[in-house]
Amino acid sequence: MSIPAAARLAASPEQIALAIDIGGTTIKGAALTRSGEVCAEFTVPTREQQRGPLDGVRLVVTELQRRLGEHGREAHRVGLASPGLIDTPTGTVGYSANLGWRDLALTDIIAAEFGLPAVLLHDARAGAVAERSALAAAGESDASLAFVPIGTGIAAALVDGGRFVAGGAGGAGEFGHIVVVPGGEACPCGLAGCVEIYASAANIVRRYRERGGVASGADQVAARIPTDPRAAEVWSDAVDALARGLAALTAILDPARIVIGGGLGLAGDTLLIPLRARTRTLLPWRPVPPIGASATGARAGLVGAGVAAWGEEGPDAGFVAAAIRHLEAASRAHGEHDQRAS
Ligand SMILES: [Zn+2]
Incomplete structure (x- = not known):
């Protein structure tokens, strides 16, 4: 230009x-x-x-x-x-x-x-850069953190000892492609039953539409949970898949806090309350880290x-x-x- x-x-x-x-x-x-x-x-x-x-x-x-x-x-x-x-x-x-x-x-x-x-x-690590800055501004520690932005896809940015965990090939934190439903729905990654195929905002909308629902955003699916059993089913599946992913992530990394970001993080208690409860049932042998919503919203990345x-x-x-x-x-x-x- x-x-x-x-x-x-x-x-x-x-x-x-x-x-x-x-x-x-x-x-x-x-x-x-x-x-x-x-x-x-x-x-x-x-x-x-x-x-x-x-x-x-x-x-x-x-x-x-x-x-x-x-x-x-x-x-x-x-x-x-x-x-x-x-x-x-x-x-x-x-x-x-x-x-x-x-x-x-x-x-x-x-x-x-x-x-x-x-x-x-x-993109998840970029979002975590913004989230860490917001935590520091609020006087909170950002030294141990799993930042999980949920949009079209799902990945996590992992911070341990104050440093990002990137992995050998830059692929650390791709927890969207942990299989949590063996034999489940096909995922574009080539596997079936991944966290992402149930719990990303785009897939929540897709699964609701496949059941005959009409929605253009995951927020609209969330709003229909009290009145539409199809919305409640799709949301519950998403919470379950996410909880299974977070339980695995917690078992391996033991983050001091888990922060849900991206568009779905804005669902607030509709997501966080059942997600905390479900994750607790999957980690009966240890305390679950606090699971909260991002302070930086959908623009963190x-x-x-x-x-x-x-x-x-x-x-x-x-x-x-x-x-x-x-x-x-x-x-x-x-x-x-x-x-x-x-
Ligand atoms: Zn996958």
């Missing part, structure tokens, strides 16, 4: 980062200053007619730069959050079932096509990608709180619903 020469001459010396959160349903983008001010926002469906996820990312970068250019500004760096097996040092997506990517050198592509240095994070874009030196201390405040205000202005399967 070229910026007109006149605009470049007038450009503010303030640096701007693009944050891009690549989800299975939408690709969210925002242009952010170092203090967390949102200069521009742009979101597209991940797939639209013939356009796939990579062209969606290109479209978001192009459009954000164009909008910045209208005000004589331009971005200097990009932070990307993607689901799947992520190798941050090489900026490569090793595999993502929901995006259909294998060995995609994403940061090299952004650097070559847009001339922008880019950094790539696992986007804001965490923004933090990552600033690299080692990082953004200003108030970046996460300011960015979330700006993004929520903008979304209220647009009348968006956070709880849609996203």
